[in-house]
Amino acid sequence: FGHKTINRTAVFTLPTEIMDFYKRHLEFVTQHAVDPDMRRYALPEEAARHYIDIDHYGEQPFDQVPRNWDEAVQKFTEDTMQAYGIVPWHVEKMYQRLIWAFKDRDVEYILKTSADIGHYIADAHVPLHTTENYNGQLTNQHGIHGFWESRLPEIYADDYNFFVGKARFINNPNELIWNTVEASHNALDSVLGFERALNESFPRDRKYAFEERGASTVKTYSRDYSAEYHVMLNHQVERRMRAAIITVGSFWYSAWIEAGKPNLTDNMKNLDNQRLLDEQRQLEADYQNRKVKSREHEE
Numbered sequence: 001f002g003h004k005t006i007n008r009t010a011v012f013t014l015p016t017e018i019m020d021f022y023k024r025h026l027e028f029v030t031q032h033a034v035d036p037d038m039r040r041y042a043l044p045e046e047a048a049r050h051y052i053d054i055d056h057y058g059e060q061p062f063d064q065v066p067r068n069w070d071e072a073v074q075k076f077t078e079d080t081m082q083a084y085g086i087v088p089w090h091v092e093k094m095y096q097r098l099i100w101a102f103k104d105r106d107v108e109y110i111l112k113t114s115a116d117i118g119h120y121i122a123d124a125h126v127p128l129h130t131t132e133n134y135n136g137q138l139t140n141q142h143g144i145h146g147f148w149e150s151r152l153p154e155i156y157a158d159d160y161n162f163f164v165g166k167a168r169f170i171n172n173p174n175e176l177i178w179n180t181v182e183a184s185h186n187a188l189d190s191v192l193g194f195e196r197a198l199n200e201s202f203p204r205d206r207k208y209a210f211e212e213r214g215a216s217t218v219k220t221y222s223r224d225y226s227a228e229y230h231v232m233l234n235h236q237v238e239r240r241m242r243a244a245i246i247t248v249g250s251f252w253y254s255a256w257i258e259a260g261k262p263n264l265t266d267n268m269k270n271l272d273n274q275r276l277l278d279e280q281r282q283l284e285a286d287y288q289n290r291k292v293k294s295r296e297h298e299e
Contacts, residue, residue, distance in 0.1 A: 011026055062185075202228060
């Protein structure tokens with residue numbers, strides 16, 4: 001829900017000459033916002049693109065980790081970086097790909113890359129994507145990841161203010177994405193600390209509830225527990241989503257400018273909608289099959 005909302009809303013931050021193109025393909029960049037998550041089950045290298053366990057690198061990690069990819073590889077080795085996440089560097093790589101896509105005026109490549117980079121940028125805005133304690137497993141808070149980034153938006157997004165202004169040209173994409181990661185990491189203490197305090201004071205028999213999701217009944221954080229956490233966070237999730245929206249729009253816009261502001265109406269390479277739909281269905285089917293196998297393995 002969060003990824004689709006961020007990509008969809010980012011379209012409306014764009015200036016008219018590029019917004020018209022994205023609005024024509026609004027459903028594509030919305031629905032394909034979750035493709036990178038579905039690929040995690042199929043591609044071993046995909047997972048590392050969604051996070052960076054920055055706290056692995058010491059007490060002052062932002063002073064220790066080079067922001068340049070080659071310098072970081074030289075200092076830590078690529079195997080280490082893959083093990084602890086590469087999201088800021090991958091956003092930069094996707095940004096270059098989006099520039100190439102615009103230069104080539106390739107509709108399919110533009111849309112796929114736009115949807116993907118939107119996902120990775122959104123992940124960089126999540127505090128729990130910046131820590132080895134990504135799901136509270138190290139502090140007996142297992143499940144907090146989905147609680148913060150899925151449950152709260154599902155309940156409260158209708159009350160969020162997603163009017164974030166207009167996309168802007170990014171002079172230094174590297175600096176922006178690293179500042180994003182740092183801001184996310186700085187919010188981590190609140191994410192974990194508030195939930196820990198709430199768990200200690202909230203009645204245990206009211207922490208969870210069962211809700212219908214399609215044909216299934218699932219156990220999830222109760223609305224009462226979610227409401228208390230939401231108040232304690234003081235709109236933190238909303239703020240990070242707002243920041244993600246304007247950042248996604250700004251990366252799209254900046255890539256278009258860097259490509260020379262190509263005309264996005266005439267003589268574009270065609271989009272094979274049926275083939276893309278078939279690919280999407282296959283990706284979803286593979287994702288569901290791998291989820292079932294994963295649950296069976298755990299059982």
